[in-house]
Amino acid sequence: MAQSCKNYINGRWETGVTTGISSNPSDLDEVVAEYARADGNQAEVAIRAAADAAPAWGLSTPQRRADALDQIGSEILARKDELGQLLAREEGKTLPEAIGEAARAGNIFKFFAGEALRAAGEHLPSVRPGVEVDITREPVGVVGIIAPWNFPLAIPAWKIAPALAYGNSVVFKPAELVPACAAALAEIISRAGLPAGVFNLVMGSGRQVGQAMVDSPLVDAISFTGSVGTGEQILKATAARRAKVQLEMGGKNPLVVLADADLDQAVECAVQGSFFSTGQRCTASSRIIVDATVHDRFVTKLRQRTLALKVGHAMERGIDIGPVVDRAQLDTNLSYLEIARSEGAEHVAGGELLERATRGHFMAPALFLAQPQHRIAREEVFGPVACVLKADGFDHAVALANDTPFGLCAGVVTQSLKLSTQFKRQAKVGMVMVNLPTAGVDYHVPFGGRKGSSHGPREQGRYAAEFYTTVKTAYTLA
Ligand code: UN1
Numbered sequence: 001m002a003q004s005c006k007n008y009i010n011g012r013w014e015t016g017v018t019t020g021i022s023s024n025p026s027d028l029d030e031v032v033a034e035y036a037r038a039d040g041n042q043a044e045v046a047i048r049a050a051a052d053a054a055p056a057w058g059l060s061t062p063q064r065r066a067d068a069l070d071q072i073g074s075e076i077l078a079r080k081d082e083l084g085q086l087l088a089r090e091e092g093k094t095l096p097e098a099i100g101e102a103a104r105a106g107n108i109f110k111f112f113a114g115e116a117l118r119a120a121g122e123h124l125p126s127v128r129p130g131v132e133v134d135i136t137r138e139p140v141g142v143v144g145i146i147a148p149w150n151f152p153l154a155i156p157a158w159k160i161a162p163a164l165a166y167g168n169s170v171v172f173k174p175a176e177l178v179p180a181c182a183a184a185l186a187e188i189i190s191r192a193g194l195p196a197g198v199f200n201l202v203m204g205s206g207r208q209v210g211q212a213m214v215d216s217p218l219v220d221a222i223s224f225t226g227s228v229g230t231g232e233q234i235l236k237a238t239a240a241r242r243a244k245v246q247l248e249m250g251g252k253n254p255l256v257v258l259a260d261a262d263l264d265q266a267v268e269c270a271v272q273g274s275f276f277s278t279g280q281r282c283t284a285s286s287r288i289i290v291d292a293t294v295h296d297r298f299v300t301k302l303r304q305r306t307l308a309l310k311v312g313h314a315m316e317r318g319i320d321i322g323p324v325v326d327r328a329q330l331d332t333n334l335s336y337l338e339i340a341r342s343e344g345a346e347h348v349a350g351g352e353l354l355e356r357a358t359r360g361h362f363m364a365p366a367l368f369l370a371q372p373q374h375r376i377a378r379e380e381v382f383g384p385v386a387c388v389l390k391a392d393g394f395d396h397a398v399a400l401a402n403d404t405p406f407g408l409c410a411g412v413v414t415q416s417l418k419l420s421t422q423f424k425r426q427a428k429v430g431m432v433m434v435n436l437p438t439a440g441v442d443y444h445v446p447f448g449g450r451k452g453s454s455h456g457p458r459e460q461g462r463y464a465a466e467f468y469t470t471v472k473t474a475y476t477l478a
C-alpha cells in the first residue's frame with residue numbers, strides 16, 4: 001500500500017508543488033510512496049524557517065539536545081524491523097541489511113545524544129600577564145543536508161544527528177528515490193520536542209531544492225553525499241560564497257589479496273565488499289588486486305562463490321543480493337559490462353539480467369579480469385560489478401591500489417603483521433581494512449577519504465564536530 005509523504009517545514013507537514021512516486025525495485029508494480037515535491041521557492045521557506053530557529057536552538061542546553069536525540073535514537077531502535085522493511089521495499093537492499101541499517105541509524109542518534117553533553121573546550125593561560133584564553137565550539141548555524149539513496153536512513157542520520165547535537169538547524173533534502181524512508185525519519189524527529197524550524201524536510205529535485213540550498217546565503221554549511229559531478233558543482237558554488245562544505249563522493253576501492261592470505265577469508269571479503277548491497281556503496285571493493293602466486297586459485301574460488309550468490313526480491317528469506325535500485329543505474333551497470341568487453345577485459349562470471357516472480361531490476365553480480373588502464377578498473381560503476389587485477393608482489397599491489405583518482409578506503413588480506421602494517425601506512429585513503437571487507441563501517445569513528453572521494457572534514461564519531469561547529473577563541477583580562 002502506497003503511503004503519502006509530505007514535506008516538514010517550520011513544524012508543519014506541507015504538500016508540495018508537484019507529486020512524485022517511489023517504487024519498489026524488487027517489484028516495479030508496487031508503488032511505495034507518493035510524495036510532495038517542493039520547488040526552489042518552497043525550499044527557501046524552509047531555509048528561512050531554519051535560519052529563524054537557529055539562534056535560539058544554538059543557545060539551547062546540551063541536556064535538551066541530548067534528550068531529543070536520545071528519544072529519536074530509541075524510537076528508531078524500537079522500530080528497526082518496521083523501518084528496515086520500508087527501506088528494503090523502497091531501496092532494495094536485503095531485509096537483514098536494511099534492518100541492520102535502521103539499527104545503525106538509531107545508534108548514531110544515541111551516540112550524538114552523548115556527544116551533545118561532551119562539548120568540551122580548552123582553557124589556557126595567555127602569553128600576556130593577567131589574561132586567560134578560552135577555546136570553545138559554537139554551532140555553524142543552518143546546515144543543508146543533501147543525502148543519497150543508497151543508505152536512506154544511516155547517511156541522513158549521520159549528518160542530521162551531529163548537526164542537531166552541536167546546536168545547528170537543519171534543512172534535509174533526501175534523494176528522490178527514497179522519500180518514504182526520509183519521511184519516516186522526519187516523522188520520528190518531528191515528535192522529539194524540537195522547536196519549529198530546527199529540523200525541516202524538503203523533498204524535490206537537486207536542480208530546484210538542492211540548488212536553492214547551495215545558493216542561499218542563509219545556509220551556512222552544506223553536507224553532501226553523492227556523485228562526483230554534483231559534488232564538484234556544490235564545491236564551486238559554495239566556494240564562491242564561502243559556505244562551509246563537506247563532500248562524500250565516489251570510490252574505486254581496492255581489496256588487496258597478498259600471497260600469504262587465507263583465500264577463503266579473501267573470497268568472503270571480496271564477495272561481501274563487492275556485491276553485497278548490490279555493490280551500491282561508495283565503500284564497495286570494485287578492484288580486487290591479487291598476488292600472481294595465488295591469482296588463479298583465488299579467481300576459481302571467487303567465481304564459484306559469485307555464481308552461488310542468490311539474487312532476488314529484497315524481502316525474500318535467504319537472498320544475498322537484492323535488485324539494482326532503478327532503471328538508470330541498471331543501464332549504467334550494463335553499459336560498463338559492454339565497455340569491459342570492448343576494452344578486452346576477460347569475463348569470469350555474471351552480468352545477466354535475471355527473471356524472478358516479480359518484475360524487478362535483477363542482475364547477476366559480474367566479475368572480470370581486467371588491466372589497470374581499463375575503464376572498469378578506474379571508474380566507479382556503483383553496481384554489482386567487480387574486476388580482478390594481477391599484482392607482482394607487495395609493492396606492485398600497493399602501487400596498483402593507489403593508482404586511482406579516488407581514495408576512500410582500501411582493504412588488504414594477509415596473515416603478515418608486517419605487510420598489513422606497511423599497507424596501512426602506504427594506502428592513500430581515509431580508511432583501511434585488514435582482513436575485513438572494505439564496506440560496512442562502524443558508526444562511532446571517523447568516515448571519509450582523500451583525493452577525489454572526499455572534501456572537507458570527516459563525518460561521524462567525535463571528528464564530526466570539526467564540520468558542525470566553528471571554533472571561538474576568547475581572551476579575558478581578569
Ligand atoms: C558502509 O560501507 O558501511 O555512500 C557505509 C556510501 C557511504 C557509506 C558506506 N557513504 O556508500
